[in-house]
Amino acid sequence: MSRKTTPAMSQEEMVSQAKEGLQTGVSKSVKHESAEKHVTGEAIYIDDRPEFPNQLHVYALTSPYPHAKITHIDTAPCYEVEGVEFVLTAKDVPGELDIGPVLAGDPLLALDEVSFVGQPVIAVAADSLDNARKGAAAAIVEYEELPAALDVETSLAQKLFVTDSHTQKRGDSDSAIASSPHILEGALHIGGQEHFYLETQASSVVPTEDGGVIVYCSTQNPTEVQKLVGSVLNTPMHKVLVDMRRMGGGFGGKETQAASPACIAAIIAVKTKQPVKMRLPRREDMIMTGKRHPFYNQYRVGFDDTGRIEGIDIVVSGNAGYSPDLSRSIVDRAMFHSDNAYFLNNATVTGHCVKTHTASNTAYRGFGGPQGMMTIEHIMDDIACKLGKDPLEVRKRNYYSDDGRDETHYFQKVEDNLILEMTEDLEQDCDYQKRRAEIQAFNEQSPILKKGIALTPVKFGISFTATFLNQAGALVTVYTDGSICLNHGGTEMGQGLNTKVAQIVAETFSVDVNTIQITATNTEKVPNTSPTAASSGTDLNGKAAQNAALTIKARMIEFARAHFNVSEIDIIFSNGIVTAGDKAVMTFADFAELCWFNQISLASTGFYRTPKIFYDHQKARGRPFYYFAYGVSCSEIIVDTLTGEYRVLRADILHDVGAALNPAIDIGQVEGGFIQGMGWLTTEELVWNEAGALATSGPATYKIPAVNDVPDIFNVRLVENRANPEDTVFHSKAVGEPPFMLAISVWCALKDAIVSVSENGDIPYLAAPATPEQVYQAIKRVRGKPPIFKDEERREAENVSK
CATH class of the missing domain: 3.30.365.10 (Aldehyde oxidase/xanthine dehydrogenase, molybdopterin binding domain)
Structure with a gap:
């Protein structure tokens, strides 16, 4: 009963093929499984x-x-x-x-x-x-x-919440702030995103x-x-x-x-x-439908003469809209990420889910993490401005380190900390210090156009904060012709999840990825699935699919061991060829058919749940994240101080994905995440009118980044040879959400340019999104008065911009 559709190979040909090595398994830049369908319009949507x-x-x-x-x-x-x-x-x-x-x-x-x-x-x-x-x-x-309650500050004052508030506390923040040489306090408005x-x-x-x-x-x-x-x-x-x-x-x-x-x-x-x-x-x-949660964050921070934080009190208030939806978990993640990459020894972080009569806000890439990180990055810039220091110096001064400064304000150890190493790598690679000096010289001789530069870090926790969601299932079937059908609980939304999971199964069986067909996510095939979110799609579903494939492979190996009378170590799967010592060499398809003839099951479910993680909400402590992913980005911008208009001239990114499963897809995720984050922080402004209606309800009024918004110079690198120390699938790291927050460097670079026009050393306030109007107003505030130019044409230009 032969089902082979290709000419039989000789034994010598099979041995040669096995030695060539798998070309489409993990760590290879395999193209997206639906790429051609996407660009030709053949991909089927609802x-x-x-x-x-x-x-x-x-x-x-x-x-x-x-x-x-x-x-x-x-x-x-x-x-x-x-x-x-x-x-x-x-x-x-x-x-x-x-x-x-x-x-x-x-x-x-x-x-x-x-x-x-x-x-x-x-x-x-x-x-x-x-x-x-x-x-x-x-x-x-x-x-x-x-x-109707339409304003988050008004609702906050009235204590209108959709769920209970939550507080995380480490040390004595009040006493530490009070005894600090310097104290800053303020608030930051952070917009939502469609x-x-x-x-x-x-x-x-x-x-x-x-x-x-x-x-x-x-x-x-x-x-x-x-x-x-x-x-x-x-x-x-x-x-x-x-x-x-x-x-x-x-x-x-x-x-x-x-x-x-x-x-x-x-x-x-x-x-x-x-x-x-x-x-x-x-x-x-x-x-x-709901958006990314707008946040109103308040802070009070004490620090020493070097810029090191001694005590901090942060209140994050997420605009939940009219109902809870996922707001509790989103505000929790904002709290978890209020430290970003910085050690906060004496810290109090409080989170509120504020009710307003707007559409119920919901999950969005980063899931509250970006809104939490914004406050501490805002603080780093303010400290640097107050002390007259380079913001990067202040950031590095506050980084987590292994000298006892390695525990978060929710008492999780920061292990495998790459952030200082990565910062120094990118700082040298992108010539940060040289460019900062050149930008300072440029700004001193340029009265209208001003440049800014910022290098910012990302430390992002990977796992669902709702612990029970950290589970996944998969179904793998090997057919008698050697082809494989794969189904898992994750969903494909263009991010390449199916491609990566197929590579994982291909690597496990050591077959070409083209022999694997991924079918639609189906609740009859894989039940009780978790959402594809929290950057967990590959971590969870890839591991479940790997477990299913390993179960089938173990059955096949046990059969071969008994059938050919060889030891287990003599049975090798390599590049579509199976060898059993010197007893047999055959294609994977022939071996699958032989297993079927001998009544070996070639289908299996797989299951995976993330180990080690927990969080006690009552005690506000635990290990909510299996591991952290790291990234650093450096952005350079130029601003027209008469209009507030700006361009991103250059962006350099170094990002940590552990042992990359698919470098091409990972780099694409980093690039896309950065641009989407840049849109959130610069152009994507949501506006509601006084009647509570969304005024920006279409592409004519809501501006997402376009091709010409991409930096003129855009360099992206992945950290090399740094496998995830945790037992993730092939020691990879998640890449969906962490790159989004790399775009904070653009917002910080805008603030850096605004600092250069400050006449009295005033600390600039720049709400997000930093639209040209917001930038222009921030420039006016730090100048204290409209700029005066001898050139009448320039005066007229300023009047028009008003």
Whole structure:
């Protein structure tokens, strides 16, 4: 029973092939498994799926008020619109109305009250999206307006929170600050960020014959969608199948908030017994879904004459929006990362989840870590400005070190600390000191254009802060022709997760990665999965897939040992060839078929859970992270002081990914993360009007980085020959989120340029995002008055810029 489709190789050819070595396993720059499909448009997303003849499309009517009682709903006019088949209200939901991912507070549709502009009130299903929109517009909904909390500082003063606050404390910060030679205090506003994934929230649902549903959903969390769809339908999870092949971007926005369209479409599909699709148009997606949490952070810090921090008190207040969503965990991570790479011996860090009547903010790349790091980096710059020192000198002075300064304010040891070594490497490689001197000379002779430079670190903890989520499963099947089918619980959103996991399985069996087919993430194949988030996708799912492959390989080895009467060490898998001492040499395909003929199981599940991690919320101490990933970046910018406009001239990055699984993909993640972070800190400004409506609700008003925003010189290197000391998959490190925070160097470089125009040594205040308007205002503040120029044309230019 031969199933070979290629000509048989001679034994000499097989031996030669085995000696060549695997070319597509780990550490190789294998191209993304869907790269060609992406660029040709052949990749299938939810909206690309063939439509059924009787498929319905859904549009949601949303609240025009930030806070109001619903006094009357009349859906009868909706049915007068051509093509309208069904109108869903909160009272029509057969099961649970609330779809809060952790804590309650997120009704699928508003019942008696609306809590933000854009909250869905009814959902209309029609034969086309246009008819569904017309049908929704025909509904009559009456409201009674209620007082709305739209400002995080006001809500904070009124102690309006969605969850309990939390405090981490090490030493006596009050006494340490009071006895310090220098004290600074202040606050920092940090803006949110729209996910702006290319594919908006989308779900397509097909009813099944047994009262269940198949849900094709663009989600980072298939199991959560499965659970919530079952909940709103009042049906067991086993009647809900969620299938997710790929997303057109997620960035955290599809971790929890993909559930709403899926649940609405599922209810309508069951009630009408027709296939239903709900894809949000861009504007609706932006007003209905949450963003990165804006933060308002306050601080008080004491330090000595060298700039070393002696005591610090930080309060981080995340704008949660109207409901908890994931805000508790996000604010926790902001607290965990309030130290970034710096030892805080006497520290108090407090976190608040503040309630406002806006869309419930949610996960975003970095998950609160970036907002936490911003405050300490702001402080480092302020200390340097106060003491007249180079900010890099102050940063290095406060780094974690192995002389007793190696424990965080939540009592986790900082092991394998690479940050000083990496800083000194990049400092020399990018000629930081020489360029700083050149920039100072440039600024002294340039009255209008000013340059700035900053070199900043990143220390980012890897693991879900909700410990139970640190688990994953996988299913690996070897077929008799040697091909392999791989399924795991992670989701592919363009980041290359599937490619890396396939490389891991290829390396384990020592076969070419092209023999492996990764299928859609499917809740029937791998159940009870965790979301693809927290930079854990490869760490968890890669390890689970490796364990499954090792189980199959162990069975194959045991069979070969008995069948060929050789020792275990004589059985070698190499480059698609299996040798059993001097008894046999065969292709992996032939060996798989031989195992099947001898009734050896060639399929296995795999499971992995992260060891060692824990965190006691009551005691505010533990080891919440399995390890830390490190990075350093140096950015140089130039600013027009008349307008606040600027350009990033150069960025140099050195990043730690342990033993890289795929250097090309890892570098791409570093580049993309840095640019996305740069957008958050410079151009991506979210604006709400006085009525609580999002004014920046499309690409015409919300500016993400474009090609011409990329630094003119952009150098990225990975740390070489530094395997992760922890037992991660092939000793690699996560790379999804840590690079995002490398962009803080751009924001700090802008502050450095502003310092150069300060006439009285004033410390500049620059909120994030540092739009040209914000930069211009910061320049005016440190100058104390508008600049005066002899040239009348320059005066006129300044007047115009005002």
